Amino acid sequence: MIVVMKTGSTAEQIEEVSTRLAEEGFKIHLSQGVEKTIMGAIGDRSRLEALDLEALPFVEKVVPILAPYKLVSREFHPANSIIRIGDQEIGGNKVHVMAGPCAVESREQILETAHAVREAGATFLRGGAFKPRTSPYSFQGLEEEGLRYLAEAREKTGLLVITEVIDARDVSLVADYADVLQIGARNMQNFILLKEAAKCGKPVLLKRGPSATLEEWMMAAEYLMDGGNYQVMFCERGIRTFESYTRNTLDLSMVPALHTLSHLPVIIDPSHGTGKWHLVPPMAKAALAAGADGLIVEVHPHPEKAVSDGKQSLTPEKFKVMMDDLARLTSVLDRELGEVSKRAE
Amino acid sequence: MIVVMKTGSTAEQIEEVSTRLAEEGFKIHLSQGVEKTIMGAIGDRSRLEALDLEALPFVEKVVPILAPYKLVSREFHPANSIIRIGDQEIGGNKVHVMAGPCAVESREQILETAHAVREAGATFLRGGAFKPRTSPYSFQGLEEEGLRYLAEAREKTGLLVITEVIDARDVSLVADYADVLQIGARNMQNFILLKEAAKCGKPVLLKRGPSATLEEWMMAAEYLMDGGNYQVMFCERGIRTFESYTRNTLDLSMVPALHTLSHLPVIIDPSHGTGKWHLVPPMAKAALAAGADGLIVEVHPHPEKAVSDGKQSLTPEKFKVMMDDLARLTSVLDRELGEVSKRAE
Amino acid sequence: MIVVMKTGSTAEQIEEVSTRLAEEGFKIHLSQGVEKTIMGAIGDRSRLEALDLEALPFVEKVVPILAPYKLVSREFHPANSIIRIGDQEIGGNKVHVMAGPCAVESREQILETAHAVREAGATFLRGGAFKPRTSPYSFQGLEEEGLRYLAEAREKTGLLVITEVIDARDVSLVADYADVLQIGARNMQNFILLKEAAKCGKPVLLKRGPSATLEEWMMAAEYLMDGGNYQVMFCERGIRTFESYTRNTLDLSMVPALHTLSHLPVIIDPSHGTGKWHLVPPMAKAALAAGADGLIVEVHPHPEKAVSDGKQSLTPEKFKVMMDDLARLTSVLDRELGEVSKRAE
Amino acid sequence: MIVVMKTGSTAEQIEEVSTRLAEEGFKIHLSQGVEKTIMGAIGDRSRLEALDLEALPFVEKVVPILAPYKLVSREFHPANSIIRIGDQEIGGNKVHVMAGPCAVESREQILETAHAVREAGATFLRGGAFKPRTSPYSFQGLEEEGLRYLAEAREKTGLLVITEVIDARDVSLVADYADVLQIGARNMQNFILLKEAAKCGKPVLLKRGPSATLEEWMMAAEYLMDGGNYQVMFCERGIRTFESYTRNTLDLSMVPALHTLSHLPVIIDPSHGTGKWHLVPPMAKAALAAGADGLIVEVHPHPEKAVSDGKQSLTPEKFKVMMDDLARLTSVLDRELGEVSKRAE
Structure with a gap:
């Protein structure tokens, strides 16, 4: 999951998001660009449930990376199902x-x-x-x-x-x-x-x-x-x-x-x-x-x-x-x- | 309901549609244009169920005129429901x-x-x-x-x-x-x-x-x-x-x-x-x-x-x-x- | 910009993407999850033109982070334009x-x-x-x-x-x-x-x-x-x-x-x-x-x-x-x- | 073209629509149902331009019957164009x-x-x-x-x-x-x-x-x-x-x-x-x-x-x-x- 902070978000706000993610077991990678701060959060997608980060006023958007399905995916079962x-x-x-x-x-x-x-x-x-x-x-x-x-x-x-x-x-x-x-x-x-x-x-x-x-x-x-x-x-x-x-x-x-x-x-x-x-x-x-x-x-x-x-x-x-x-x-x-x-x- | 016949449809085909409509109790008005024959059919919309005229190869399309809803319509109950x-x-x-x-x-x-x-x-x-x-x-x-x-x-x-x-x-x-x-x-x-x-x-x-x-x-x-x-x-x-x-x-x-x-x-x-x-x-x-x-x-x-x-x-x-x-x-x-x-x- | 690599992509493939991004002046942050490797790339969005990373077979998707517009944005001109x-x-x-x-x-x-x-x-x-x-x-x-x-x-x-x-x-x-x-x-x-x-x-x-x-x-x-x-x-x-x-x-x-x-x-x-x-x-x-x-x-x-x-x-x-x-x-x-x-x- | 009058439209209103259609050269077939009056109008579709009958408050809708295209139609040129x-x-x-x-x-x-x-x-x-x-x-x-x-x-x-x-x-x-x-x-x-x-x-x-x-x-x-x-x-x-x-x-x-x-x-x-x-x-x-x-x-x-x-x-x-x-x-x-x-x- 990628969390994009709004332009101008403060160190405290970035810290708040990091803390919430850490509490749900996510490992965080921080990337600070000239305009935006983005956080890569690695962990269990289903724990996202407990977090509605976009409700925070200083979070611009959250981009999920992993697909939400598991059992139907080709990765779960590489061969064709008969x-x-x-x-x-x-x-x-x-x-x-x-x-x-x-x-x-x-x-x-x-x-x-x-x-x-x-x-x-x-x-x-x-x-x-x-x-x-x-x-x-x-x-x-x-x-x-x-x-x-x-x-x-x-x-x-x-x-x-x-x-x-x-x-x-x-x-x-x-x-x-x-x-x-x-x-x-x-x-x-x-x-x-x-x-x-x-x-x-x-x-x-x-x-x-x-x-x-x-x-x-x-x-x-x-x-x-x-x-x-x-x-x-x-x-x-x-x-x-x-x-x-x-x-x-x-x-x-x-x-x-x-x-x-x-x-x-x-x-x-x-x-x-x-x-x-x-x-x-x-x-x-x-x-x-x-x-x-x-x-x-x-x-x-x-x-x-x-x-x-x-x-x-x-x-x-x-x-x-x-x-x-x-x-x-x-x-x-x-x-x-x-x-x-x-x-x- | 309006039935539009395909260009070039024959008198027999027009007759076939008329007969089916009459059997379901529809009253028919025939309009023959230069290019198209159209039939106005007046009757109970719910009887259309029994007719799938568009399945006939010489019918171009059927255009319903009456709305399919009754009880929810303003015509059924002119005043606002409270x-x-x-x-x-x-x-x-x-x-x-x-x-x-x-x-x-x-x-x-x-x-x-x-x-x-x-x-x-x-x-x-x-x-x-x-x-x-x-x-x-x-x-x-x-x-x-x-x-x-x-x-x-x-x-x-x-x-x-x-x-x-x-x-x-x-x-x-x-x-x-x-x-x-x-x-x-x-x-x-x-x-x-x-x-x-x-x-x-x-x-x-x-x-x-x-x-x-x-x-x-x-x-x-x-x-x-x-x-x-x-x-x-x-x-x-x-x-x-x-x-x-x-x-x-x-x-x-x-x-x-x-x-x-x-x-x-x-x-x-x-x-x-x-x-x-x-x-x-x-x-x-x-x-x-x-x-x-x-x-x-x-x-x-x-x-x-x-x-x-x-x-x-x-x-x-x-x-x-x-x-x-x-x-x-x-x-x-x-x-x-x-x-x-x-x-x- | 976030680059998501396909599951199972190799170190060489990750290196190839990094190199291309670096050549276009992007600064890269690498995040390696259990399932996916993702790269945060910070730089000039317009340089993305020169890169069609999704054409690479081992790249799953590219997620842009910055908006593509500049002059029309509220960030460019915070007050209402009259x-x-x-x-x-x-x-x-x-x-x-x-x-x-x-x-x-x-x-x-x-x-x-x-x-x-x-x-x-x-x-x-x-x-x-x-x-x-x-x-x-x-x-x-x-x-x-x-x-x-x-x-x-x-x-x-x-x-x-x-x-x-x-x-x-x-x-x-x-x-x-x-x-x-x-x-x-x-x-x-x-x-x-x-x-x-x-x-x-x-x-x-x-x-x-x-x-x-x-x-x-x-x-x-x-x-x-x-x-x-x-x-x-x-x-x-x-x-x-x-x-x-x-x-x-x-x-x-x-x-x-x-x-x-x-x-x-x-x-x-x-x-x-x-x-x-x-x-x-x-x-x-x-x-x-x-x-x-x-x-x-x-x-x-x-x-x-x-x-x-x-x-x-x-x-x-x-x-x-x-x-x-x-x-x-x-x-x-x-x-x-x-x-x-x-x-x- | 079919003109559907609103429920309860008067003889004068029906007459007004008929007159306008006649003025544009349309031949009219009138069908009076229990709930609705509908008019079949046969004539040149391009003359519809001059008539915006749906702007009349007592007209419910106008249903065109003929296709608006001519030269591209199969009827105009029955064989495949090479x-x-x-x-x-x-x-x-x-x-x-x-x-x-x-x-x-x-x-x-x-x-x-x-x-x-x-x-x-x-x-x-x-x-x-x-x-x-x-x-x-x-x-x-x-x-x-x-x-x-x-x-x-x-x-x-x-x-x-x-x-x-x-x-x-x-x-x-x-x-x-x-x-x-x-x-x-x-x-x-x-x-x-x-x-x-x-x-x-x-x-x-x-x-x-x-x-x-x-x-x-x-x-x-x-x-x-x-x-x-x-x-x-x-x-x-x-x-x-x-x-x-x-x-x-x-x-x-x-x-x-x-x-x-x-x-x-x-x-x-x-x-x-x-x-x-x-x-x-x-x-x-x-x-x-x-x-x-x-x-x-x-x-x-x-x-x-x-x-x-x-x-x-x-x-x-x-x-x-x-x-x-x-x-x-x-x-x-x-x-x-x-x-x-x-x-x-």
Whole structure:
């Protein structure tokens, strides 16, 4: 940590800061420039809690040097983390595609979609049974009934199931049915939910908040790991920007950035990331080229009848075309698409 | 709702859209321009749920005309809503100042602060017993012990108590101790928490999400009102922008904007809104001049020892100076500062 | 400047950085922590130009400590700068209101408006003769003819004239007619225009770019002062945010922030800052309460016929009401509204 | 255009709006709902200039239906535009890579870089002779001397030259030396510069403003085309977001978005788009996978000695590795990398 004193600060004031730092166990290096005095303080970042030095009128600013996250960092775990889910592995050589509707609407819809995406090459089925909706007047999900349909689809297709949990009280219920729990973008900093999901025993896909920074996102993952869940995947789904042609701005640079700073896999959601189905295939290809470990894509057999997100959903036909393109692409990226394991069939 | 068809759309396609709209009970007006066909559809906005017309390849865009909120709108309740809390009223002629530390740290700290802010003219005591923290390694609050200290401070000073709730499972516990429940910025779209707070029987102060639009914020309040709680106050606490000198950008235009669109009172938080104590008094004055119904301000007897937000906390002395300025200011704004009622003393 | 080395950097690498810094005249303090090595480098910030240390693979980051601006800083000129324009002073006790239409549309329009705003208490007439327009198909201004009308209005009313310049080649032409040159928001980082305006001999009002940070804005002012023009005023006119109810988000915290960091006056534009005429009076009052040195406000005799910005223009009647409120307000702020000097009449 | 009247507007008010619209040649369709009256107005969007209906107190909002751009739109020119520069074509099957340093620093530097990037497969040499710099104290470019070095490098290598122009007065000078003129991000809405560049007779690469929307960007291109220059290329170089790990957020979704809405080619700048050299290769690959027509990349023989942007510059060695990866990638995208033509050698 660096403490920058205000111009003209006195010897007593510098002494006061030094004393406080020393009391918290920091070792101090003093640098006196012509204009500014700066102090390098070496010690435990978490002890900074007990010090709010910027509240002192003669301190100009405090610049932290160490990153606030530990367990999610590449330094903590230099090799890539491989998340094992059923017979599948995420974070290794295979790229997995998770596909399905935004919301589970009916048994027929979810089974029809599951078969279609399985056929085209997906390995996971997505679909929301609990929906966080901006309006209280919107469809809020089929809840446990929806979870049952997802489980039935898994049984019939061999696809693994990923679905969102939005209430800390439902974590164990959702974990009973799902293979992967999704924490949605608006819940990225719902620390209560994170703490509960940390204890669920299932892998968690953590979406980036719509305006979250990379550091905030990593800190949210730190909540999961600090709570005991090491099976965490990041999912970039677009951030809010001034652009309105796209629903969000899909920030693909997070793929190489996270691969640099963290050991955890990175999944890309080009459906929420663009909000327009015709932008999904090019951005899905771009995601793989950037090094993504997987995709999560909305597919609906009848997008114009979807209760939500129809305009960003691919039809099964368009999804199939995209999957073929992705297979071609992985060949020059030294990766390959995951496949539903024989045992599962 | 306006439906804009893509250039070159056929009579069949226009017919298809018309039919779907008619099926959902919409009355249709067709306008055929040289380049575009547009359809005005009049009906119940909530039925739009069942239609995702933008998923149709020949629909260019759908423009909603009616606002999605109802109960929070000025049209629903043309007069200002007055929120009654103990002997106080918020939303009327009196301007209330809520003051206290970011977090309840100890019995001594909260009692000392309560007396000081009471003396200077505050009518509500603020202080967090449950803290949503970016890092799992940060102080997470004294929890129920903190609530007890707040209640004791209320008893000793006559101040009313406002405190944050972050877990749906704690809503009734917090409502037992507090006079007003605060929903924090990062929980503005925690719909589970909103639904629970709607049933708590206590007024709710709803902070704006750091990147929320006015409409999203009003929809969050709609969750509370739709759930049965009509005692809702908006609280602007700054939004995330590119500016880093301030912690957030305090958007005071929300005061007249909300007063135009809604009947609910508007409180301003210049402490989180700026992140720097020396910016708090000028922005507090600006808030009142813009028409705010109240302020919520961080005051700490020893900011440099605060476990959080020390740099944006006023000392009791500086708070007193600010309150005197605010009293002078209200006189030319045809308002007056609230006072702790005699009975409470 | 602080240089943070990557974890695991070798003695040779530390030596390499030290040597480079020493070559550029920096004095170095080395701090070796358990995890990181950091170097404090004291010297001339402008010499950093010659060093791009972050390009070195073993350097994690470089944190500048000194502000990049000099002449605009409060440290360079501790007292408030007073800008003298004709008989008026901006930056002192008097608050000035600049008013007029967005664009000069005709001789009649500008004269009618000038008389009306003079009557209500404005001291400056605003109006654009050169208009930067998003579309090439929009009205681009009356150009020199517009400047002549402004000059005529000055003669007839005693108001001083402020108008925008958008082309470096027109700076001296505009300076011939205007009392204050305005650099518009989209030209804040048009360094060519800034360099030319620095030489014009007239005061400059520098609007903040729609997404500019405080530091970038101050650096733009630094271009003007470094070029020899010390008569600079900042003008906050709202920044782009996600909020769409308002055209921009008026960032009033810039008033106390600039008064802390700089000696130059700060003017607020609540018209562009909100984009809606009914939000202008409350935000104008808020601006003065926050400590603004002046306002620039759009007034049009017939807003619904304005060629631009009609929806954010006050009528002369509404402007008069606002001015009366502002006069009342200044009395409790220990300031007063400027007046057109007798000699000018 | 849709005009939405405020709730409770009278027949006279509706009549007043209708009359104004009719006067400007609009044909009107009236739709009266239970809550709102809306009017569809069909006519020439440019006549909206003369009407500022939102300034009328009884008009709630005006929603434009037609896009404001014409010449840049896909509807105006359904086939892809191919920009011919020397022997090269941009916008067709071949993907071109433009490479070189941020700034031209010396004859040696530019020649060394030119040979290296030519060797690795680039077809254009980039390098700034005029630099727009945030600080007046930073290196501002070698100006005409720099242009001469670029021209010499073209002669020696067969590379075409792209370089930035920042002053309207320098357009013809730069056009004398360069094959493509670059309009930088901060000048995207410098309409004076756009009008001059429209007349220069050379193709223009138009960078997106750091906070510009797609529509604003297309309108800037419309200035160029309306001024007579049809040889326009878009260049996405990242937008400003809250993320600070990357210098900007590279918005690759603009590639398919622009290919949908416009006929003009799209170039991606992953160097400014990320600000970190190690993110450049993955994002360059992602750009091609998304369908980009070309790349512009910073390469410097000694990044740590670069006068600007060293940390985002690739060394020639790393650039070569990236080019090999890109060549592999294009093969599965049914495209190929451009090559310096034999005649040029």
